[in-house]
Amino acid sequence: MELPSMPAGESLLPAGEMVQLRSRLRRMTQRHDLASVIACAFDHRTRMLPFIYTDLKMVPAGVRAIGAALADIGCEKTRIVLQQWNKNFRPSQMRLDGRIPDLFLVSSMHLHSEACDKLIQDACRIEPDRRPLIIAGGPRMMYEPWQVFGSDPSQPWGADVAVTGEEYVFLSLLEVLLNHRARGESMRSAFLRARDQGALDGIRGLVYSRSSCDDGPAEELVDTGIQRLLGDLDELPHPVLGYGMLEPPGRGEALSASALPASRVRKHCIVSSLVLTLGCRFRCSYCPIPAYNQRQYRQKSGERIADEMRRIAESFGIVTFFGADDNFFNDPPRTLQIVETLARKAREHGRPFCKIRWGTEATVHDTLRMRDHLRVVRESGLTALWLGVEDLTGSLVKKGQDKNKTLEAFRALRENGIQPIPMMMHHDSQPLVTLRSNYGLLNQLQTLRSAGALYTQITMLTPSPGSKSYESMYESGQMIHKVDGRAVAPHIIDGNYVVASEAKRPWAKQLNLLAAYAFFYNPLRMFVALFASRSRIAYSTNDTRPLEETRKYSFSRRIRRRMYLAARAHLVDAGVQLFGMYGLIHTARRTLAWAWHLRRGRIERCTEVPVSRIPMRGVDGGAADHAIPGTPQSSGGSRIRLVQLGRKRAA
């Protein structure tokens, strides 16, 4: 099910609304000494190609954004704990400023569900009267907020509230809670009162539980509806604030005395992901992004992006960025506004802009629309572009790509010094190899490699919550429920494992994925790359150091520098091959066992879509916006009982 949109004209918040909310909160927080811990759930079993390494070396933008929002309103006593760096962290052991924090926030993607639930369950072990308010958010909650509310009456656990939206929703919640909070009262108690008085019902983008006793199991979930989106992303708090509150990597269960010093951030985080634009005008059936964005395309201005990059580079030494864009070239005039600003800064200001390198995602079709502007795109620092090619023949999905267009886009990018990185999607009807066509997976990879692809991503078509085809993949029996008695766990629903397939031999599909990676990254290709490198493209030997600086070098130093730059540009291809092989070992280590189970074990298939077991409803008693059809809806009776309970508590 795709998420519904607000009625036309109401999807976006009025301009300035976010700025006003932030300044109101800044005044309010002076009277509250809040301490918060934000944890990013991460399941280490998900570490494999194509994201191995980046997954640990890039602080996720979601937790950083929530941390920045708290710092921006004056709540500087905040710590961001990444399970990527702190595997053993236990919320029940956390102390910040010598006390249990007031807020415990958890962010999670769907594939990290088990880690996320464990964090919440552990936080629930804290005695009820000292327990922080538990708020869950992130991509998992955007589509499946009910998952963070336990439904087992014998072991009640759960977040107090799930945020299905972005910073604005979280800050609006905080505003209501701080308004309700009495002196010395815990945030959780303020939350329970606000909830029972119906004060949360006006904040779109929340799902909270109700039960007949505060620490009992959730009896119903109330969904306050689809969020309103922030249109002008310049109104967001500055991301640089989030880097000052990171928990240093470690093995302990508790928190360190102080956050990671600024001088050590770059050692652990070499790439900074930044929100530049959000949204995409295509509507691929397996993708939840357009509906999540309510068909809106939102962006930051070039000046704002330049300022974010500059401050992060100057404060933390990070000069490599990744745009969290869904389709950066979606709207060429807006894209040009961003890249022209960055290119001008690089020309006129020297450091740090001339050192900045970044990558992002776009479609083949839109890359071709931007063909005449790719030079300025490169001058803005963009050196790598992830392209959603999926299938060169366009049989799986049509978004304006085919073999010729893809090759044309590759050529245009490389001529302008940008490395194209194809993202491929394998599916049931695609064979591994074909003889006379370009349909086979290996055939397509060979075409793309010959066209200059250095790196690639190959995933299997997998149901994605919030997408159009999500339910049909379950209802058609394509989605696997158990293999050999083993349930399909969330950490393997990531596109790297075959968990949805009608193929007679799904294990062969799993091996196809490995074969495809092994075909792309192998010692032979690495050897060839040492002589016929594909990484030596336009601008690849250019110096990123400012001209004024290199002019001062002696003649021999200049020659040495030139040789170094030429060697580096040449060897990148072989280096990427080596890295790919290292990633492949991890991928094979993890996925081969699954292929074996698929081969040997009995495959049980899903017959229905997983829905919330806890009844859900909207604030007006109607259907909840985030409930998948088939979700039980709370009865009027229990609602009345709970409303009465709320009134009693309020009195």
Ligand code: B12
């Ligand atoms: C960059 C990115 C990555 C990077 C992440 C690197 C990193 N460490 O940050 C890389 C390339 C490694 C990656 C990998 C994968 N990714 Co990815 N990725 C993205 C992308 C494009 C941007 C993420 C981002 O930074 N967004 C910007 C931040 C600010 O947004 P956000 O995280 O949603 O956070 C906001 C809200 O959710 C909320 N929020 C977040 N946390 C919290 C917490 C609280 C308490 C509150 C109140 C609010 C809140 O506020 C934030 C600010 O607005 C998104 C798509 C998108 N545009 O969001 C997909 C996305 C997150 N990825 C996705 C997927 C599926 C994957 C992979 C499984 C793909 C694969 N097949 O391998 C892997 C998983 C790897 C792993 N082991 O974890 C899915 C997740 C779907 C889901 N429902 O969980 C997304 C949403 C794309 C999609 N299909 O819709 N990804």
Ligand code: SF4
């Ligand atoms: S082009 Fe990419 S972001 Fe846009 S709908 Fe298709 S898969 Fe999603």
